[in-house]
Amino acid sequence: DAGVIQSPRHEVTEMGQEVTLRCKPISGHNSLFWYRQTMMRGLELLIYFNNNVPIDDSGMPEDRFSAKMPNASFSTLKIQPSEPRDSAVYFCASRSVDGTGYNEQFFGPGTRLTVL
């Protein structure tokens, strides 16, 4: 398996532009998580989905952030408009739900976002 795939790996944009980050979870996994990592705040959970349904978006910082999961093999995180303080590494992770909660999450390589 190719693991969790994220694109792009690097994104540089200007303040005010729309940014879309993409994630393909591991096939068969039915939970998907979006995280943000910065030096100041560490690793933050933004939102997570179970069976394509958003379960908890309380970590989404502002209305400028939105996430979708139209099917089991694709999710997007969109920032519109982007601001310099959104600069961070964004990770996607997936796991298979087996009814126990024991299974670990598998992380993608991340997207490094720089907003100028």
Next chain:
Amino acid sequence: AQSVAQPEDQVNVAEGNPLTVKCTYSVSGNPYLFWYVQYPNRGLQFLLKYITGDNLVKGSYGFEAEFNKSQTSFHLKKPSALVSDSALYFCAVRDHGSGNTGKLIFGQGTTLQVKP
């Protein structure tokens, strides 16, 4: 409230010496505990987990962790450190309030520096 604490921002050890990265937790119910490692410019990689059973859990790359219920700790250990073990280590506990979705609460991370 459920939480995870990693009391050391950085741990320095000499190559060949044993290493310990500390983690304490606070949860309601039985703890499901995880360790992840993050190498520079990479996503988090799963190392090991404790669900139930033996208090000493063995994982990848020669790492192990000891679950101690009375001290609410889950310290990561390795008998002989390698320079290549230098990385950022995260302890995490499953959020019982999230059902079986597998949402994790992460510690702030500990940087391990192994010197030759």
